[in-house]
Amino acid sequence: MTAARPLLLVGAGGFARETAAAAAVCPEWTVLGFCDDDPARHGTAADGLPALGPAEVVHDHPDAAIVLCTGSPRNFASRAALAARLALPPERYGTVVHPAAAVAPGVVLGAGTVLLAGAVITSPQRVGAHVVVMPQVVLTHDDEVGDFVTLASQVALGGGVVVEQGAYLGAGALVREGLTIGARALVGMGSVVLADVPAGEVWAGSPARPLKARAGASA
Numbered sequence: 116m117t118a119a120r121p122l123l124l125v126g127a128g129g130f131a132r133e134t135a136a137a138a139a140v141c142p143e144w145t146v147l148g149f150c151d152d153d154p155a156r157h158g159t160a161a162d163g164l165p166a167l168g169p170a171e172v173v174h175d176h177p178d179a180a181i182v183l184c185t186g187s188p189r190n191f192a193s194r195a196a197l198a199a200r201l202a203l204p205p206e207r208y209g210t211v212v213h214p215a216a217a218v219a220p221g222v223v224l225g226a227g228t229v230l231l232a233g234a235v236i237t238s239p240q241r242v243g244a245h246v247v248v249m250p251q252v253v254l255t256h257d258d259e260v261g262d263f264v265t266l267a268s269q270v271a272l273g274g275g276v277v278v279e280q281g282a283y284l285g286a287g288a289l290v291r292e293g294l295t296i297g298a299r300a301l302v303g304m305g306s307v308v309l310a311d312v313p314a315g316e317v318w319a320g321s322p323a324r325p326l327k328a329r330a331g332a333s334a
């Protein structure tokens with residue numbers, strides 16, 4: 116049996132703690148702690164793990180794998196910004212797959228991607244890098260999930276759905292087969308998506324409709 120590899124989580128909020136809990140039940144990982152830019156968190160502990168300092172602490176631990184664990188609905192571009200700032204090669208990033216996720220043979224997960232408990236990927240496909248897949252998300256045949264996408268709990272994609280880079284799908288959103296969710300778009304919780312969502316737009320409801328243009332969406 117190979118030794119567990121040390122893992123550092125960037126961020127110390129809710130998703131970081133969830134990732135720590137998932138990694139704690141994966142024999143391949145030993146979680147060292149959190150790196151968070153909020154100085155108020157430095158030197159404190161969450162769930163028994165220390166907050167070691169700002170994100171740049173990752174450079175002091177060259178043997179550790181890294182997972183970027185930020186990205187609330189209010190700032191879901193933060194993982195992409197952190198990746199650019201830290202400029203680590205892809206091989207520095209770990210993937211965390213909770214043992215209770217069901218992943219079809221042949222699925223390829225990008226560097227830094229996290230699957231929490233109950234996530235299901237039903238057939239071979241590539242899921243991008245730094246993707247957050249929260250509990251009970253269902254990805255089906257021929258889906259394409261781009262880098263830095265966030266899929267909140269119980270999102271379900273029909274077959275052949277494309278979710279472009281950096282999009283955020285809120286909890287319980289359902290997407291009809293064959294549709295595209297554009298880059299950096301946000302789909303509200305509980306939405307039923309029956310049409311393509313253009314890049315950078317915020318859609319919600321059943322059926323989902325545009326709510327408003329998101330500031331900075333063209334960035």
Ligand SMILES: CC(C)(COP(=O)(O)OP(=O)(O)OC[C@H]1O[C@@H](n2cnc3c(N)ncnc32)[C@H](O)[C@@H]1OP(=O)(O)O)[C@@H](O)C(=O)NCCC(=O)NCCS
Nearest residue numbers: 188267268284285286301302303304305306319320321326
């Ligand atoms: C879509 C969303 C981002 C909008 O947030 P917001 O910008 O703060 O918008 P507001 O709450 O001010 O609502 C604006 C309008 O949209 C409506 N609305 C907001 N979210 C909605 C949703 N999910 N479905 C339908 N309508 C929604 C509100 O009722 C309101 O309508 P009104 O103007 O007629 O009163 C947010 O509601 C959402 O769904 N976030 C995702 C949350 C989530 O999934 N979290 C899981 C991870 S922890």
